């Protein structure tokens with residue numbers, strides 16, 4: 001059995017930084033919580049919770065004196081404002097690349113209509129939207145373009161500035177952005193803010209999934225970037241499974257395959273990937 005592991009598999013720099021910083025905060029403080037899942041990976045969350053971190057669903061649940069971690073995806077502006085009102089100490093671990101998008105948007109929003117191409121309910125997209133003023137639009141599907149442009153026309157700002165969610169599917173971004181460009185008669189700036197960690201991982205997944213009989217995507221079931229890897233692989237390979245860890249391999253007859261590809265999402269720690277590899281080797 002040949003096992004090929006993608007070289008862009010696993011933690012991206014942003015997630016690595018967030019997890020490492022959270023560990024430091026936990027070493028130095030006794031009362032720490034994180035707003036939402038720190039990354040979409042149960043193993044990472046369990047590990048940090050064992051060190052004392054509490055995961056909360058709303059800023060209202062944070063206690064006085066507790067340090068509040070903002071995860072790599074970032075949060076909506078209202079959350080930062082509310083934390084300030086409540087006198088909470090925020091440790092903002094939002095990835096630098098996402099902060100750059102917020103800054104770019106802030107400088108454009110006065111004279112541009114902002115469009116974010118990304119998942120509608122993703123915390124990163126909602127966070128970026130909240131920093132762009134209430135008029136910014138999110139587009140996830142091609143059919144949303146027409147009503148969105150109609151609305152923009154009515155508002156009267158002719159220039160459009162487009163950004164993307166950092167982990168959005170690159171092909172889908174191009175498709176949506178090009179259609180907007182075709183249909184909008186005025187000035188338009190397309191800023192593809194998909195993170196290069198995401199593009200490289202998606203490109204490698206595409207190539208790898210063409211070469212193997214079985215493709216294993218390792219990551220949390222709620223992880224947007226991991227699900228994208230599954231979608232890309234399914235276009236090229238008949239046997240694709242999204243697994244959280246080696247336990248899920250028990251459901252798959254891996255012995256039937258001679259060539260197996262492995263790719264892990266941006267929030268999957270290395271030890272989970274290693275466990276999967278050693279399980280396959282034992283088989």
Ligand code: SF4
Pocket residue numbers: 012013014015072073095096097098166167195196197198266
């Ligand atoms: S995928 Fe890119 S933008 Fe997103 S957390 Fe990782 S490094 Fe940051």
